Amino acid sequence: MPELPEVETSRLGITPHLQGQTIKAITVRTEKLRWPIPQELQKLVGQRIQSIRRRAKYLMIDTPEGTAIIHLGMSGSLRILDEAIPSAKHDHVDLVLDNGRLLRYNDPRKFGAWLYSEVGVSHEVLAKLGPEPLTDAFSADYFSEKAENKKTVVKQFIMNNAVVVGVGNIYASESLFMAKIHPKTPVGKLKPKQIQRLVSEIKKVLETAIKQGGTTLKDFNQVDGKPGYFAQELHVYGRANKLCLICKSLIQEEKIGQRNTFWCDKCQPLPKTK
Missing domain, CATH: 1.10.8.50 (Helicase, Ruva Protein; domain 3)
Structure with a gap:
């Protein structure tokens, strides 16, 4: 199961490819991972990606309209690929950019998550988390x-x-x-x-x-x-x-x-x- 360093490594890896780009489409190939994938994610289409953050093992892709929240679960992984590359088995979600690239989420066990949070609203999955271990709050x-x-x-x-x-x-x-x-x-x-x-x-x-x-x-x-x-x-x-x-x-x-x-x-x- 990816732990905090793996998730942080993923954040560092995808950030240069996503930050500042505009979301052209979000392709969802399965209705449910750990939880149902919300239709509200489509609100992010046409939005410019402002930042990619991490909270615990959750990745957050921020736009002016809202935030996509990603959890890798037991076996999830992210790849940056050309838009023309066809999807394969277990490729459940594509976040397609307007520059011809995409962020592809693969998860054989389907225990990860794609969620949505409105601007200024903390999602319930983040509500009861303790401090980050690499901050001064964890002393x-x-x-x-x-x-x-x-x-x-x-x-x-x-x-x-x-x-x-x-x-x-x-x-x-x-x-x-x-x-x-x-x-x-x-x-x-x-x-x-x-x-x-x-x-x-x-x-x-x-x-x-x-x-x-x-x-x-x-x-x-x-x-x-x-x-x-x-x-x-x-x-x-x-x-x-x-x-x-x-x-x-x-x-x-x-x-x-x-x-x-x-x-x-x-x-x-x-x-x-x-």
Whole structure:
């Protein structure tokens, strides 16, 4: 599933091709992805694209008339192509530009989304999201306030979009490893120095992934068709029963909150309970 760095990579990739262009047509080949595709998207035809933003894992294409909101879901991808290139299987939406190019959305599992928001109106899918992890709003003080007296394990806590957006499964495991925190640690038991280190590592891991183009997943490629490269530097995710790159212990794997979680018992010791 594309996570925040993959979505940000897509935003950076499509922006030079879309910004300042005029939408000539929006071709919809399926009525429903995760949710029905709204007819209101057609209001954007004839509009000039002002900006392409990201909020959590949502991409937003802004025009004076309104905003197209895109979510890549489990397997969605975006490509910039010539208008003459015929659609293929799973090509569900084309945003056609007046310069002969188009933005094509492909989604084999159809769990992504294309939505519409009026100018000045925040869509309900964005209403309850926490702060962006790479902003100052996501700080150790904020984390401490949210975590106080919570019994939730830290892995699930940092993957909660109401707490902080975009820390998906891969980067949660990696950040916890770099911060030397066991994923099952109750978040309310973290010490201030641990919180400071974890917040810092979340930012570093995500920034590194964005710079390197996201993590290579079987369903994800960048806009230009090249895969991301951060997977080459994963320390624990997907490495169950392999040697830890730091201490040579075996990497552990277990489902936490129905998500595969990876850690090193030696580098990330679980605190003893009294």
